[in-house]
Amino acid sequence: MAMRSVLESLNQGLLRAFTAIPSVYLLGEDVLDPYGGAFKVTRGLSSAFPQRVLTTPISEAGITGLAAGMALRGLRPVVEVMFGDFITLIADQVLNHLAKFRWMYNEQVTVPVVIRTPMGGRRGYGPTHSQTLEKHFIGMPGLHVIAPAAIGDPGDLLYQAIHKTRDPLLFIENKLLYLLPLQSEEQADFTIETLPGADKPAWNGLPESTFPTPCYRLRVRGAPPATVTLAAYGYMAHIAQQAMLELALEHELFCELIVPTRLAPVAAGEIRASVARTQRLLVLEEGTRALGWGAEVLAQVAEAPGAGLRAAARLAALDLPVPASGALEALVLPGAPEVIAAALKLAEKQTLSI
Amino acid sequence: MIRRNCSPMTEANHSQHRYRALYRIRRFEETVLEKFPTGVFFGTTHTYLGQEANAVGVLECLQQGDIVFSNHRCHGHFLAYGGDARALFAELMGRATGVCAGKGGSQHLQWKNFYSNGVQGGIAPVAVGMALAEKFKGSPAVTVVFLGDGTLGEGVLYEALNLASLWRAPLLFVLENNRIAQTTPLELALAGAIAARFQAFGIPCTELDTSDVEPINAAAQELLGRVRSGDGPQALLLHTQRFGPHSKGDDTRTPQEIENLKRQRDPLPIQAARLTPEWIAQIQAEVDAEISAAFQQALADPFPTAEAL
Known part of the structure; x- marks a missing residue:
């Protein structure tokens, strides 16, 4: 049987949610069949559930607000924001409405809304259709931010989120x-372990997650103990894997890669545990570098008593817009060669230079 | 016809009930402004003085299960909905017994099917979503959302109007045009007509310029009847007058201007004209005692502790 793609997995997760849970609705632009959504994650959904799949006008803030109202009245809406770049349009709804209601109304309501959005570059879409913007939402109290990688079962993660969340949740694809x-765990080049989940995430007003958000540890199969920890989520985890293989085979530098699926509330426990062994941490992300996810993870690791951190670095996009030209885009967004160079540099450092 | 959905009352009872509801809001808000300088309340407040007939007239038409979404100027709506004066005072005072245990404050209330939020415009799509959720669930509940003229400048409102009409949300938009947004008069902020904004989206708009609770109630009853029978969203545009400042101490109008408004547009004397002096005195005495007791009780209530976080 051919291996499933992330797209197929997410599509099946949505179908499963609609089949199992009558209160699930989907709102999004161009989501009806035969088109099935700009990236086809919703393909087949409107044919199977025509009453509950609502194609909407181009009104991201409006439909996010609508979803909040539906959730306050007992439904479980899913919003698709066609491009992640457009989450700026829903920022007020998320920050001042969805993520506030449960807390400011003294736990008298719940707001189970899942907002899915395709994020990221490397397709030449240019400055307003290629960004990685979730860092702007990671510091919002009351909001979960989850991002699957091509590991495990992203469709199940989406299904669990839709089924079980009690709070607004941003799902970054x-x-x-x-x-x-x-x-899967039978992957030829890597061993993949599903870690029990990080220690309790930093408090941001959310009750403990009502569903598991797995964290993965990857090592090059047969490699000796790692001396560098890489931390990455989403597609950057895939790039990190490419780099790990080359680092192992060409440079005899062995890394272990920690891939969280939970971005917020930030939970750095598994990364910390890895750093306790390797003493070196390279944090990778496709978003811009300043004040990003990597900065927060690094801070949490460094703050922990007895962190044992000897060397640390962030690799991220340059603090620039994402250019359309592939030649320039490759210079702005971090790829495997940059990961390799950063890991080698980090390994040479004997002590923190800061 | 007009009061078909209201609990059976005699004409006199009805007038007394309405006067009591109006006067209750008036006394609550006067107490808020009077006590604010003593430092008992946190933050700020937006009083409903002068606009009382809108809340009382519209919300008298509610039926079991109906939903109300209000805005920053929400005390009058909350009290007319049936909210408890002590819990509202306590919320303003940041006490554990407040409507939201002191976490929300003046603009952020939630009790039963009543909700409010202080960000302009953002509540409109949320209210559309609530109305649609009830429709999808097959519930007969309808939703009423209160907006102000200041909110007409917010773009998301027009997304909400479009979606409400497109999907025939069982929703009544009540737009209270008090002609001033904080300190900015309407003519410096608004082009075009207010009613035309609703009508452009296919939402019928009924317009009233009165401080008399009776015609407001009649219009709301008529429009909510249409909403309940599946005619889609309706709009009620109420031209009104705000007697108090936007919040406190930020009124740039002249005292003379405000005195004129009070003389011409006070809903209380209009309603009082339908009652005997004895009834007026009795209602006033009862409400004065209620509001005073509510204030004193709230003042004695405990502050929340760290566990509330």
Whole structure:
């Protein structure tokens, strides 16, 4: 049987949610069949559930607000924002409405809304259709941010989120993940372990997650103990894997890669545990570098008592817009060669230079 | 016809009930402004003085299960909905017994099917979503959302009008045009006509310029009847007058201007004209006692502790 892609997995997760849960609705632009959504994650959904799949006008803030109202009245809406770049249009709804209601109304309501959006570049879409913007939402109290990688079962993660969340949840799908095959524990080049989940995430007003958000540890199969920890999520985890293989085979530098699916509330426990062994941490992300996910993870690791951190670095996009030209885009967004160079540099460092 | 959905009352009872509801809001808000300088309340407040007939007239038409979404100027709506004065005072005072245990404050209330939020415009799509959810669930409940003229400048409102009409949400938009947004008069902020904004989206708009609770109630009853029978969203445009400042101490109108408004547009004397002096005195005495007791009780209530976080 052919390996499933991330796209197929997410599509099946949505179908499963609609089949199992009568209160699930989907709102999004161009989601009806035969088109089935700009990235086809919703393909087949409107044919199977015509009453509950609502194609909407181009009104991202409006439909996100609508979803909040539906959730306050007992439904479980899913919103598709066609491009992740457009989450700026829903920022007020998310920050001042969805993520506030449960807390400011003193736990008298719940707001189970899942907002899915394709994020990221490397397709030449240019400055307003290629960004990685979730870092702007990671510091919002009351909001879950989840991002699958091509590991495990992203469709199940989406299903669990739709089924069980009690709070608004932003589900980030990197566009280049869609066509990747899912990796399982039988993967040839890597061992993949599902970690029990991080320690309790930093408090941001949310009750403990009502569903598991797995964290994965990948090592090159047969490699000696790692001396560098890589931390990455989404498609950057895929790039990190490419780099790990070359680092192992060409440079005899062995890394272990920690791939969380939960971005917010930030939970760095598994990364910390890895750093306790390797003492070196390279944090990878496709978003811009300043004040990003990597900065927060690094801070949490460094703050932990006895962190044992000897060397640390962030690799991220340059603090620039994402250019349309492939020649320039490759210079702005971090790829495997940059990961390799950063890991080698980090390994040479004997002590933190800061 | 007009009061077909209201609990059976005699004409006199009805007038008394309405006067009591109007006067209750008036006394609550006067107490808020009077006590604010003593430092008992946190933050700020937006009083409903002068606009009382809108809340009382519209919300008298509610039926079991109906939903109300209000805005920053929500005290009058909350009290007319049946909210408890002590819990509202306590919320303004940041007490554990407040409507939301002191976490929300003046603009952020939730009790039964009543909700409010203080960000302009954002509540409109949320209210559309609530109305649609009830429709999808097959419930007979309808939703009423209160907006102000200041909100007409917010873009998301027009997304909400479009979606409400497109999907025939069982929703009544009540737009209270008090002609001033904080300190900015309407003519410096608004082009075109207000009613035409609703009508452009296919939402019928009924327009009233009165402070008399009776015609407001009649219009709301008529429009909610249409909403309940599946005619889609309706709009009620109520031209009104705000007697108090936007919040406190930020009124740029002249005292003379405000005195004129009070003389011409006070809903309380209009309603009082339908009652005997004895009834007026009795209602006032009862409400004065209720509001005073509510204030004192709230003042004695405990502050929330760290566990509330």
